[in-house]
Each structure stands twice: as structure tokens, then as C-alpha cells.
Amino acid sequence: MINACGILQVRTPGRGLLEITDQVAGWLRQHPLQSGLLTAFCRHTSASLLIQENAAREVRSDLETFFESLAPEDPRRYAHDDEGPDDMPAHLRTALTGVHLSIPIMEGRLALGTWQGIYLFEHRRRPHQREIALHVLGE
């Protein structure tokens, strides 16, 4: 039984969806197994993890626009603004999308569908260094 964990360091260029499927799959190749479970966990409260379509670029810009509209930057709405007007909306968008993903591994590969990619969703305006904890269990 393989039971391994590690940290993926990701530098985001600021707000938006950044695909990390290749980095996750690359880490997994260091722990080869036929069948098991991969878990990714974002160690932050203003960035989240999302499985989304990896083909049309417009899907990602529409997603970004949607969450900017659903939890808008608007200082009048929030009591919390310690780190600026994009601080509280970032927490809300993180709560709506979540910080963890669990993906089965089948026949030695992540069981992602054809059109699915793994994305780090940066909710702060400026670039950030983000840590994704990874864990795999199986054989």
C-alpha cells in the first residue's frame, strides 16, 4: 500500500483560474499506483480548487465573471476589509467553490473525464504563492 503526501507550490498571476492538472499528475508519477485515491487540499482561505472544462477558454472567463458578480467587490457590503476590497469577496468565492478535491485513480491514471481539468482558482487581485497539500493512498 502506498501512502504518500507532499506540497505543490504554485505561483498565481493574480485573479483567475490556473490549470494545475499537469503539476498534480507529475507529482502522482512519483508514487505510481494502479488503483487508489488522490486528494488535493488548498491551504488558503482566499483561493480554491475546482474541476472544470479544459477546452474552451470562454468557459473560464465566464466562470470568473460569474463569481465576481455573485460575490462582488463592494466595501459597503462587508465589515471585513483588513487586506483591501478584494479580501472578503475572496473568502466568499472560496466558500462557494471549496478547497479540497478527491479524485479516484483507476488503471494507473486520475479518473478525470475527457473535458475535465484541475484548476487553482485565485481570488485575490495580486499574484500569490499558494500551497496545495497532496495525498495519495492505494496500491
Next chain:
Amino acid sequence: MINACGILQVRTPGRGLLEITDQVAGWLRQHPLQSGLLTAFCRHTSASLLIQENAAREVRSDLETFFESLAPEDPRRYAHDDEGPDDMPAHLRTALTGVHLSIPIMEGRLALGTWQGIYLFEHRRRPHQREIALHVLGE
């Protein structure tokens, strides 16, 4: 230690919540264990997985109405419409509800509460064939 995976094929009748608790529990009976973890993963970007109330039918219709209102069909809002006006809202509703579920197994059974069921949430208008990857680990 049992470490098994499989694919559940589900035909949806179009938009709405479809209970799949029995199919998941049926698959699990092929891999009997006392204690462990079940993970279900929907291999699509326009359908999601949800734990919700399995009693009152109105809960499900209210849920469907709510998500139709939160991420509405409205071509003016979205750049992406490759597969029609229900395409981008389907991606948004999937992002809001998620594609994976992990449920502990205790005393040989899924640790669902009395009123909880597992639902596949189809977000496209038309019927679709959906694949749910299942994984179980435990003993």
C-alpha cells in the same frame, strides 16, 4: 485492506436531481467492508453530485428552481455557448455544487444521515449518459 474502483453508468432524463443512493450502495455490496471511505466522482463538467434530503419532493424542485435562478439561462451573460443556451449555466451550477463526494463507511454501511440521499444533478436540458467513478478503501 480492500482497494477497489469502478464506473457507475447513469442515464439522466434531462435537467434535475436523480437519486443514485441505491446504485452506489449496490456497487458497494460487491466490496463488503466494515470501516472505510467511499468516494464518488462525476466525470463531467455539466453535471454534479449532491447530498440532499430524500423525503419531500418539494425540496428537490425548490433546489432546481434556485440553481436555475442563481445561474440563469441568458445568452447575453455568457461568451461561451458552443452547445446552446444551457451550456454555460450547466458549468456554473456544476462549479457551485461540485463533482466529488466522500462518505465514511461505518459498521458496514454508508454513514449517511436518516434524511440524506446521494443525487446526480443533471444540468443539461436533454437526457445524457453520465459516468460516476467510484472508489472504496477500507477493510
Next chain:
Amino acid sequence: MINACGILQVRTPGRGLLEITDQVAGWLRQHPLQSGLLTAFCRHTSASLLIQENAAREVRSDLETFFESLAPEDPRRYAHDDEGPDDMPAHLRTALTGVHLSIPIMEGRLALGTWQGIYLFEHRRRPHQREIALHVLGE
């Protein structure tokens, strides 16, 4: 390999975010392991689990206000009201935030970030007794 499960009983004081990080970490200390995966699962359809900021109190009140506004109490909107006007909004807020969390364990500790706490999000107005199923796997 450690493969253990249990139930955490939590009494909520009514609507709002209640931190349970210490209770979860306390349970985990009964099953010490260096590397593995912890899963928490809320056995209800009107309360959810959330990873959120554990520092500024305003983040939590802003989160509560946001979800009250996103899925408001408004009897005209919902067909389902078996348990009162806070019943259906509670289901919707649960669907938006989710009932399960999976967190890697690294070097004997939950891989939470510095500012992350585990919260039980009670969506009903009145106090409730809630059950969180916990599962850990690793060694």
C-alpha cells in the same frame, strides 16, 4: 495501517459558523498517524462543513450575512416549508457549501494552513444536535 471511524456530537447554538477544529484534532489524537487522510461528513441536510479563516470575527459574520442574502428566507420563493421559513433556505445553503471535507495529514498533523479552521455551519435558526462522522486512514 490505521483505519478508524467515529461520530463527533456537536450542539449548535442556532444559525452561524461554529469552529470545531479542536474537537476534530482531539478525536484524531486517539488515532495517531504520520501520514494519511481525514474525512469529516455532516449527517444532515440543513447544516454543512466549511474550511474558513479562523482569525477575524468579521469574516464569519460577513459569510453568514452573504449566505442569508444569497438564499433568503422568503416563503414566496419556496414550495417546501414543512419545518418553517428557515427550512428550505437551510437546504440551499447546505447545497452551496457541502457536507464533507477531506484533509491530508502530514507529519502527524492536519495539513491546514495557518489561517484555516474547520467550521460547522448551522443553517437552522434554533439550536440543534449535529452528528459529524469522522474517518481516518493512514499510518
